[in-house]
Amino acid sequence: MTTTRLPIVGQQPAAPAPAKKARRPRHPKWLRVPMPGGQAYSELKKRVNELNLHTVCQSASCPNIGECWNNKALTIMILGEICTRSCRFCDVATGRPLPVDEEEPRRVATILAELELNHTVITSVDRDDLKDGGASIWAATLEACHTLAPWMTIEVLVPDFKGQLADVDAVLAANPDVFAHNLETVPRLSREVRVQARYDRSYAVLRHAREAGALTKTGIMLGLGEELDEVREVITELGQLGLTILTLGQYLQPSKKHLPVARYVHPDEFAALAEFAREAGIAHIESGPLVRSSYHAEGQAELIQRMQQLDAYGRVGFASLQ
Numbered sequence: 001m002t003t004t005r006l007p008i009v010g011q012q013p014a015a016p017a018p019a020k021k022a023r024r025p026r027h028p029k030w031l032r033v034p035m036p037g038g039q040a041y042s043e044l045k046k047r048v049n050e051l052n053l054h055t056v057c058q059s060a061s062c063p064n065i066g067e068c069w070n071n072k073a074l075t076i077m078i079l080g081e082i083c084t085r086s087c088r089f090c091d092v093a094t095g096r097p098l099p100v101d102e103e104e105p106r107r108v109a110t111i112l113a114e115l116e117l118n119h120t121v122i123t124s125v126d127r128d129d130l131k132d133g134g135a136s137i138w139a140a141t142l143e144a145c146h147t148l149a150p151w152m153t154i155e156v157l158v159p160d161f162k163g164q165l166a167d168v169d170a171v172l173a174a175n176p177d178v179f180a181h182n183l184e185t186v187p188r189l190s191r192e193v194r195v196q197a198r199y200d201r202s203y204a205v206l207r208h209a210r211e212a213g214a215l216t217k218t219g220i221m222l223g224l225g226e227e228l229d230e231v232r233e234v235i236t237e238l239g240q241l242g243l244t245i246l247t248l249g250q251y252l253q254p255s256k257k258h259l260p261v262a263r264y265v266h267p268d269e270f271a272a273l274a275e276f277a278r279e280a281g282i283a284h285i286e287s288g289p290l291v292r293s294s295y296h297a298e299g300q301a302e303l304i305q306r307m308q309q310l311d312a313y314g315r316v317g318f319a320s321l322q
């Protein structure tokens, strides 16, 4: 016998369950980091604010900020905090930048001298609104740092200056110890990831710096949809170029507006790529899920000094460009 359930008078049909919001996938365990905190972290944050400086650590929501800042390692971002480009992986704000702050170089040198760092990384936003792309402020920043912290080795992580090699030369002439420019991804994805940039132009900037005698460094993010063979191809080419330092790290989506993560690369794959890069002739590789271009950069100071002696590159070599 079949029975039919009759509706109970006055009872409303059950409301449909609210649709669950699509959640971004949780990071795998190797990408989870504690919330930033600690005394050194708080003091550094206060000093950065007092001097009205910007850091890529904060602007790009770097997951390593707690670890780095508690070790007094920060990456100052010069030329303001608003970028003229809109790369689809980057959390730095895009828009019309404020006028150039001519006093910024002195304040950058002040904080770095106070921290008594052996090595630091300085980067900048893209300033396509300026005729020289900000190269003169780059040079002034390096000069101020050489004056106030002459012991410190400095890596400059620069934009592509729209491929204007005279601007690249202006930075090199101010004697950075490492010249870094990030390719960010493989050639096939470059246009999609770095909307206003071009892979070949970035590569030409690196090649130019290398030919001028600089110790060069670049960084690539994994997890944007690249194939491992494409990454190996890029690494092989960089080895042939004579690149000194390579960083490989996991791309993390800063917000829903940014490109999604295509996949999480396992730490073992990072280790295998590091081995491949060593065999390709690259002297120093930082490769791992949490690696960013400036991650553990202070550990590269000794290598830099050794390479400068070995190759007779570095400050003496760059002076010939002036």
Ligand code: SF4
Binding pocket: 056, 057, 058, 062, 063, 064, 065, 066, 068, 069, 073, 074, 075, 292, 293, 294, 295, 296
């Ligand atoms: S990895 Fe670089 S950007 Fe990230 S917190 Fe450390 S110094 Fe800053």
